[in-house]
Amino acid sequence: MNKTININLAxxxxxxxxxAYESFRDYLNQVKNALESQEGGAEIIADIEARIAELxxxxxxxxxxxxxxxxxxxxxxxxxGAPQDFEDDSDEAPHTSAxxxxxxxxxxxxxxxxxxxxxxxxxxxxxxxxxxxxxxxxLVLLFFTGIGFITYLILWMAxxxxxxxxxxxxxxxxxxxxxxxxxxxxxxxxxxxxxxxRFREENQGTGQSLRxxxxxxxxxIINILEWLFRLVFKFFGLLFILVCLVIGFTLFVALFxxxxxxxxxxxxxxxxxxxxxxxxxxxEAILGSGIELTxxxxxxxxxxxFPILGLTTLLAKAxxxxxxxxxxxxxxxGTSFFIGLALLLYAGGNVLSSFKVSTTEMRTVELQGNTFxxxxxxxxxxxxxxxxxxxxxxxxxxxxxxxxxSFDPSASLAMKHRARGSSNSDARKRAMxxxxxxxxxxxxxxxxxxxxxxxxxxxxxxELQVTLYLPIGSEVYLDPSVENLLYGIENAHNxxxxxxxxxxxxxxxxxxxxxxxxxIDYFESEAVEAQIEALELEIKKLKEN
Amino acid sequence: MKIDNTKAQMRKGIxxxxxxxxLDSSDAYASDIIxxxxxxxxIVVEGTLYPLLTRLKNAxxxxxxxxxxxxxxxxxxxxxxxxxxxxxxxxxMTWEELQSAVTILTTRPNQS
Numbered sequence: 001m002n003k004t005i006n007i008n009l010a011x012x013x014x015x016x017x018x019x020a021y022e023s024f025r026d027y028l029n030q031v032k033n034a035l036e037s038q039e040g041g042a043e044i045i046a047d048i049e050a051r052i053a054e055l056x057x058x059x060x061x062x063x064x065x066x067x068x069x070x071x072x073x074x075x076x077x078x079x080x081g082a083p084q085d086f087e088d089d090s091d092e093a094p095h096t097s098a099x100x101x102x103x104x105x106x107x108x109x110x111x112x113x114x115x116x117x118x119x120x121x122x123x124x125x126x127x128x129x130x131x132x133x134x135x136x137x138x139l140v141l142l143f144f145t146g147i148g149f150i151t152y153l154i155l156w157m158a159x160x161x162x163x164x165x166x167x168x169x170x171x172x173x174x175x176x177x178x179x180x181x182x183x184x185x186x187x188x189x190x191x192x193x194x195x196x197x198r199f200r201e202e203n204q205g206t207g208q209s210l211r212x213x214x215x216x217x218x219x220x221i222i223n224i225l226e227w228l229f230r231l232v233f234k235f236f237g238l239l240f241i242l243v244c245l246v247i248g249f250t251l252f253v254a255l256f257x258x259x260x261x262x263x264x265x266x267x268x269x270x271x272x273x274x275x276x277x278x279x280x281x282x283x284e285a286i287l288g289s290g291i292e293l294t295x296x297x298x299x300x301x302x303x304x305x306f307p308i309l310g311l312t313t314l315l316a317k318a319x320x321x322x323x324x325x326x327x328x329x330x331x332x333x334g335t336s337f338f339i340g341l342a343l344l345l346y347a348g349g350n351v352l353s354s355f356k357v358s359t360t361e362m363r364t365v366e367l368q369g370n371t372f373x374x375x376x377x378x379x380x381x382x383x384x385x386x387x388x389x390x391x392x393x394x395x396x397x398x399x400x401x402x403x404x405x406s407f408d409p410s411a412s413l414a415m416k417h418r419a420r421g422s423s424n425s426d427a428r429k430r431a432m433x434x435x436x437x438x439x440x441x442x443x444x445x446x447x448x449x450x451x452x453x454x455x456x457x458x459x460x461x462x463e464l465q466v467t468l469y470l471p472i473g474s475e476v477y478l479d480p481s482v483e484n485l486l487y488g489i490e491n492a493h494n495x496x497x498x499x500x501x502x503x504x505x506x507x508x509x510x511x512x513x514x515x516x517x518x519x520i521d522y523f524e525s526e527a528v529e530a531q532i533e534a535l536e537l538e539i540k541k542l543k544e545n
Numbered sequence: 546m547k548i549d550n551t552k553a554q555m556r557k558g559i560x561x562x563x564x565x566x567x568l569d570s571s572d573a574y575a576s577d578i579i580x581x582x583x584x585x586x587x588i589v590v591e592g593t594l595y596p597l598l599t600r601l602k603n604a605x606x607x608x609x610x611x612x613x614x615x616x617x618x619x620x621x622x623x624x625x626x627x628x629x630x631x632x633x634x635x636x637x638m639t640w641e642e643l644q645s646a647v648t649i650l651t652t653r654p655n656q657s
Contacts, residue, residue, distance in 0.1 A: 050617070
């Protein structure tokens with residue numbers, strides 16, 4: 001059974017077998033291409049069509065057939081000759097090529113060799129370069145500016161697809177003449193023929209019509225699946241480029257913040273403003289410059305190697321330049337991934353174990369006078385990050401200031417050093433290494449916002465709790481500079497730390513009372529409660545004495 | 546230089562003269578002319594002829610009329626116009642001159 005297609009030649013209808021039709025159409029198109037540019041071309045074409053109609057009719061009568069077959073088309077070709085025979089080169093000014101002259105290139109999308117829309121290969125054809133370079137340019141633009149993506153989309157929409165053979169030739173800048181078209185078409189046809197032949201071979205010998213039907217059905221399904229896969233592949237191609245963009249950026253960041261980003265203790269800030277990139281300070285403060293740091297660095301790099309290699313392989317595939325050995329990449333990448341992970345876990349475990357024990361160390365200094373002006377301007381201002389490495393010292397900005405009632409007649413400043421370590425003695429040694437300078441000049445108490453420890457002590461949860469003990473009746477002014485230090489100071493008005501600065505406070509029995517606040521959120525019951533509590537404490541103390 | 550190319554050039558040069566010669570004896574439609582030319586082995590494929598006929602017609606050397614056909618579309622019957630006849634006579638003279646010239650030139654080496 002053959003499908004037929006009806007055509008009208010010089011006013012006569014012919015039924016052509018599907019295969020015959022395709023062959024005939026290609027032939028006639030080539031002939032038309034050869035003749036169109038000649039003087040009186042349309043008339044010649046009409047004459048030729050009439051002649052073909054005559055020959056077809058003769059053969060139909062002769063062989064008593066209704067449909068034109070491929071043999072008839074072949075006969076026509078043999079009788080009329082190859083398309084180039086139609087060129088009338090006895091003309092005074094002979095044509096070297098029909099149609100568009102050589103060298104006039106036009107930009108088309110080359111969908112025959114496309115990954116997404118054939119934009120890159122079209123451009124490559126236009127400039128006569130290898131498509132890989134265009135793709136690399138697009139990817140570079142994509143990674144570093146994102147412009148590549150938008151440019152691609154615009155070009156995709158703007159550039160027409162090279163559909164016809166003539167357009168494909170123009171895309172490469174080859175002259176659109178008969179022999180080139182023929183060559184190009186022939187190449188295309190050969191591909192079709194080959195596929196068709198294979199299909200027929202596969203279907204030969206099955207014999208039974210049922211199996212043939214099944215085969216045909218399967219073939220249709222396979223065709224549909226193939227088409228779907230192509231669609232999905234293109235979609236993923238686009239998605240892949242987007243993912244590359246994200247992964248590329250992440251890797252870029254990760255490589256710089258490699259170590260610190262894997263160890264985020266208690267909300268450490270990783271991005272420093274003044275040149276210290278992404279928490280390298282934190283890494284040094286926690287890991288020191290010893291074996292752990294090295295292990296961690298190697299570990300992170302080894303762990304990252306796998307995704308980087310994988311990405312490279314995928315990119316290579318995208319460019320249709322597969323790397324030599326995909327399995328080797330997998331083995332090397334996978335092994336390095338696990339070694340890296342093991343190193344990270346080992347070093348991480350070591351570091352964690354040195355945080356095991358916590359101890360505190362107290363230091364108390366008696367202060368003169370009973371009026372104080374608390375400031376935090378003794379040392380240069382810190383930048384608000386937890387760690388800073390300064391010469392051979394590690395600055396730790398973890399100071400808390402509290403104000404409490406003193407039961408002694410004089411005021412005092414108590415400093416509680418807290419530190420962690422792998423053992424009790426390790427932690428104690430660390431707790432004794434705090435260096436926290438302060439100064440009293442008249443009523444002015446100058447504190448600083450951070451303390452320092454020797455660099456080799458490393459960060460092991462060090463924390464400084466400073467408490468100002470005030471006897472009843474003494475006064476304290478809280479300068480705005482201490483704002484960062486205040487931490488949950490109890491007062492008679494239940495005011496927040498931030499609200500307390502800039503005011504003078506008097507220590508009374510019921511706690512700290514604001515001397516110059518304009519509007520005080522005064523809660524009677526709480527104030528009374530505080531008073532009772534204070535009285536009880538006093539009684540207790542009297543009893544002990 | 547390819548021999549085929551030279552042969553084709555020689556054939557093409559005298560093709561116009563031959564077509565005019567055929568039509569000088571009687572009117573004919575394209576297939577008739579083709580058949581005669583094929584028989585004489587002057588052309589191999591028909592494609593060559595159609596552009597040539599159209600060109601001669603456009604040059605005013607040929608005329609044609611439509612005639613019904615039993616086996617296909619109407620056919621073009623070609624005949625020589627007056628100027629075609631004059632053209633053919635001139636070509637005939639030239640051809641005879643050429644023929645004798647060629648004969649003299651190509652046979653002389655045998656004599657010497």
